[in-house]
Amino acid sequence: MDAIVSTPRLLLRPLTVADAPDVFELNSNEEVMKYTGQPLMQSIDEAVNFLTYYSDYETYGYGRWACVLKDTGEFIGVFGLRYFDFANEVDIGGLFKPAFWNKGYAKEAAKGCINYGFEVLKLKVISGKCSAQNIASIKIMESLGMVCQKQYYSGDVKVLYYSITPA
Secondary structure (H helix, E strand, C coil), X not given: CCCCEECCCEEEEECCHHHHHHHHHHHCCHHHHCCCCCCCCCCHHHHHHHHHCCXXXXXXXXXXXXXXXXXXXXXXXXXXXXXECCCCEEEEEXXXXXXXXXXXXXXXXXXXXXXXXXXXXXXXXXXXXXXXXXXXXHHHHHHCCCEEEEEEEXXXXXXXXXXXXXX
């Protein structure tokens, strides 16, 4: 399957049902999901169902993509752009397997997605949200030039809202 985004070390390609074991591994890991506010996946069938009915590519022309190593094709995470119609905004984000944390992959994927969003999709703004406790995500967003626009609470979690516009 052809890559949508290519970076020096990564390819981001559409997710398929064949990715269910990896998607389940990510979404059932408490440490990976710690700051997402989302419930853990309970079974591989849940991942299969999610992937079977994932319609962002058809609906919006983009979405979260499988993030694989260029040299081996190994699935290391999910990353991409996601349109939130309730807020009329495009959000950047993703999840990586813990074995691939602290290696610069998230920043590399984010940079590739931002470039794709502005150069190919002609977006006017890309947002990113994270828990105020998620220091790694904050550092990545700020290093890419994203600016914290506001803070708010979702339940008892302080959320930081970042955005970036084309240079």
